[in-house]
Amino acid sequence: MKQFFTLIAILFITASVKAQIGGATGVVGRISGTVLDSATHKPLEFASVAIYRSGGKVPNNGVLTDEKGNFKLNEVKNGKWKIVISFPTYRTKTVDPVTTTPEKPDFNMGIINVAAVASTLNTVQITGTAAVIETKIDKIVFNAEKDITLQGGNATDVMRKVPLVSVDINGNVALRGDQNVKVLINGKPSGAMANNLADVLKSIPADQIKSVEVITSPSAKYDAEGSAGILNIVTKSKNVSGVSGSVSGGVGTRQNNGNANLNINQNRLSITGNFGGNFTWPQTSHTVSGTDFDATNYTHATSSSRISRYGYRGSGALSYDFNSYNSFNSNIALNQGGFKADGNSDAERSIDVPAKAATASTAAQPAVKSLIDYLSRSNSKTTFGGFDWNNDYIRKFKKEGHQIDIAGEWSHGITDFNSTSVYTTTTINDLRSVNNGVNNEYTLQADYTLPVNDKFKIEAGGKSIFRRLSSVYDSYTGSSTDLDVDPASFTYNSGLSNNYTYNQNIYSGYTVLTFTLPKSYALQVGSRLENTQIHGDPYSAVSGLTSFDNSYNVFIPTLALSKTIKNSTYKLTYTKRIQRPSLTFLNPYRNETNPTAITEGNPQLQPEISQYTELNYSTYIGASVINISAYYKYTSNLIEGIAVPFTNVSGSTSTSGTITTYQNIGHNNSFGASFFGSINPIKILTIRGSINAYTYNPNPQGGYIIDASQNGTYINYNAFLGQSVNLKGGWAAESFIILNSPKRTIQGTTPSFSLWIIGVKKEFWDKKASLGLNTFDPFWENKAFNTNLKGAGYTQFSNTQFPFRSFGISFSYAFGKVKFADQNDPTQKKKKGVNNDDLKQGDSSSGPGR
Incomplete structure (x- = not known):
């Protein structure tokens, strides 16, 4: 902690000194104008x-120019520039030079007339609208706002279409097959996502999302957490002067949603607000499951579950540029969501009845194995919510690119869960559970950037994260054959209850050096040191749990070497990543909600450490984009849930079940390759696709060798293929297919996933409004999701039929009057805030302490 505040003091002193001695300017500005037809004086849209x-x-x-022919190039550095304007059937217009200076960083070119010449069609590149998928030097960008099939959906639907990303039936997100991925919103973490990622994504309307950025090899500037990489959700905002807004929504057989936003940008002040929400109609799934220990020792069940879900998110932001050197930004986002589930089950279960000695009135009875049939009914309710409040101050100096960023964040999240399960057999106790969890995160961050010259740049910074989590889990038991038993009749069970507090402090510092080398080479080297300190206090009346402490240091080196040849870029990267287990993995309480499938956390878990090497090639060929990668990842301290059989004794009978605990099972070697591309074979058609394949080759250590049933080399994959057609009159259509293979663990497979989406949209009122139709899996009412596990002494299966077919209608309307600023407007600045990239997510939706 002392080192962190020392670093901040040094940066403040540096800022003060530099502010006094001055230097070259670092102000960036903009170049704007309006493109018109020289003959008709009508604006040219999409020039x-x-x-x-x-x-x-x-x-x-x-x-591209807008419907009024206006354009604006932001973040333009001082200097002399050449502006080239092109449009099909028009002469290319070149203006050189256009000069921006520190005194006048903004340049308004005014009216620019271009002449129509039909014979030039073959020599002009048709750019159209912005691509749905873009490749950049450090990331892949999926422009969700350009995808018409996402209207009326949620963030989970968006994630399913992002290159290299897969999403399973429960909404768990994986990048290149690895669920150890950190999801950010506008470059910032969300407290609600710490333990409820899958549920929070389902609560965010797709209409709020502008794009998703995929970063597979983060530099040392990013937190070391997230072994798979980072997914950054960028929400919609307006960078124009004036007042504007939009409303949108959708109604369908699967879910309903609405969204509204308002943007006020005037001079140096910018205020934005957004609110959206959705809810799903109740959906019923059917499951056949079972655990077999031997031919006469098993539990089989047929069950159904009816789930309804809701969620909403609101956000507001205020930014003010005091002058060209100082700016302040503050934003807050609030979220709320939840779901209800009602289930019933018809089960057959074997029990062991021990032998009884003869008495004066009864004869001796031998030990026997008996089968019982029983019904059960359960209901549960989960609610989650919270807020994320970010503030940051940016101080720029006169030297171009020289600045300091100081940011702070408070992220607060709560999760409340309660459930009741009752049975028609007295061999299983009825159970009622209540879990309340609170998660607070406090972050301080400082980043410093100094371009020494045009060939060398230094970046350095420090960060502290303080996490304070608490969980109260209360259990109540009863015994009744009546499925309508009154919950008030349950008795508190101290042996199944648990209180848990967890504190985690992370202190880190980094340095990144960037070199621009001759012959279009670029080199970036970085290092990051992170210190983690953990203290946990579990408490249970009968378990004898004790407090635990853990601390460790991790050194993270990063390397990126790139070479650009015309429109192609070759890049070699190396990075080391850490994946800290979250509260779900660490809380040692035993969850006996399902008495035949018990789970518990492990406070002794060590973080996963991954070393990642990637060779990437990307190129632009006309309007086509191609990106190819080959990579290798070595992961030590691999964390997986291990299920082992156990015998539960209750009164005079005993039954068998499994207990699952998270463990560091060994290490994994993975080789992989990915490809995605986008082509335009004809003007109106765009085809884009992606495939990622990688090996899973675990090497379990110690006692986990016995638990493992999957010990070979397996190939997993995820892929998508999409086609979009843009027709005259504002009509557009799209079709999209998604395929994900089953995920492997050392004990079996989790479900595969596939989806077919079709959408049609019509724009009208000068493209200010639109109506759309979309459908998910129109020819299949239900989808099958199968899980198969095998361990020492048991096999386990689960086959679920879940309704996925849906039809929906969506609408949107944009309102307001906006304009592009002239040269007297203040300089736009890139906003920056806290960015926590960490915590290993659970494999299913759950609240703190679950």
Whole structure:
């Protein structure tokens, strides 16, 4: 802690000194204008505007004009530039130079007239609208707002279509098959996602999402947490002057949603607000499951579950630029969600009845194995919510790119869970459980950037994260053959109850050096040191649990070497990542909600450590995009849930079941390759697809060798294929297919997943409004999800039929009047805040302490 505050003090002193001695300017600005037809003086929509260095041949950036012919190029550094405007059947217009200076960083080019020449069609590149998938030097970007099949959906639907990402039936997100991925919102963490990632994603309307960024090899500047990488959800915002907003929504057989946003941008002040929510109609799934220990020792059940779900999210942001050197930003996001589940089950279960000695009135009875049939009914309710409040201050200096960012965040999340299960047999106690969890995170962060010259840049920073989690789990037991038993008749069971508090402090510092080398080479090297300190206090009346402490240091080196040849980039990266287990994995309480399938956490878990090497190639060929990667990942301290058989004695009978505990089972070697591309074979058609395949080759250690039933090398994959058609008159259509293979563990497989989505949209009122139709799996009412596990002395299976077919209608309407700012407007600045990339997520939706 002392080192962190020392670093902040040094950075403040540096800021003060630099502010006094001055230097070259680091202000960035914008170049704007309006493109018109020189003959008709009508605006040209979707004209391509590219920016080059004056006299250069390779574009630095580009935008498209809007329906009024307006364009704006943001984040333009001081200097001389060349602006090139192109549009099908029009002459290419070049303006060189366009000069921006520290005194006037913004340049309004005014009206730019271009002449129509039909014969030039074959020589002009048709750029169209922004691509749905873009490849950048450090990430892949999925532009969700360009995908019409996502209207009316939620963030989980968006994630299913992101390259290299897969989502299972429960909403658990994986990147290249690894669920150890950190999901951020606008570069910032959310307290609600710490233990409820799958549920929170289902509560965010897709209409709030602009894009999703995929970062597979983060530099040392990012937190070391998240062995698979980072997924950053970018929400919609407006970077124009004036007042604007939109409303959208959808109604369907699967879910319903609505969303509204308002944006006020005037001079140096920017205020935005957004609110959206959704709810699903109740859906019923049917499951056949069982655990077999031998031919006469088993539990089989046929069950059904009816689930309804709701969620909403609201956010507000305020930013103010005091001048070209100082700005302040504050934003807050609130979320609330939950779901209810009602289930019933018809089960057959074997029990052992021990031998009885003869008495004066009864004869001796031998030990026998008996089968019992019983019914059960359960209901549960889960609610979660909280807020994330971020504040950051940006201080820029006169030297271009020289700045310091200081940020703080408070993230608060709560989860409340309660359930009741009753049985028609007295061999199983009725159970009622109540779990209340609270998660608070406090973060301080400082980042410093210094471009020494145009060939060398230094970045350094420090960060502290303080997590304070608590969980209260109360259990109540009863005994009744009546499925309508009154919950008030339950008795508190101290042996099944648990209180748990968990404190985690993380202190980190990093340095990143970036070199621009001759012959289009670039080199980035970085190092990060993280210290983790943990203290846990579990308490149960009969378990004898004791407090525990753990601390460890992790050194994270990173390397990235790239080479650019025309429109192609080759990149070699190496990074080391850490995956700390979250509260779900660590809480040692025993969850006996299902008496034949008990789970418990393990406070002795060590973090997973992954070393990751990747070779990547990306290129642009006309309007086509291709990205190919080959990678290798070695993971030590691999964490998996291990199920082992146990015997439960209750009164004069005993039954068999399994108990699952998270363990560091050994290490895993994984080789993989991924490909995705986007092509335009004809003007109106875009085809895009992705496939990622990787090996799973676990090497269990010690006693886990006996528990393992999967000990070979297996190939897993996830893939998608999509086609979109843009027709005249504002019509558009899209079809999308998703395929995910079963996921492997050392004890078996979890379900595979596939989905077919079709959507049609019509725009009208000058593209301010639209109506859409979409369907999920139109020809299959239900989807099958199968799990098969095998361990020492047992086999386990679960086959679920879940309703997925749905039809829906969506709408959107944008309102307000906006304009692009002139050269007297203040400089737009890239906003920055806290970014916590950490905590291993659970394999299913659960609240703190579950």
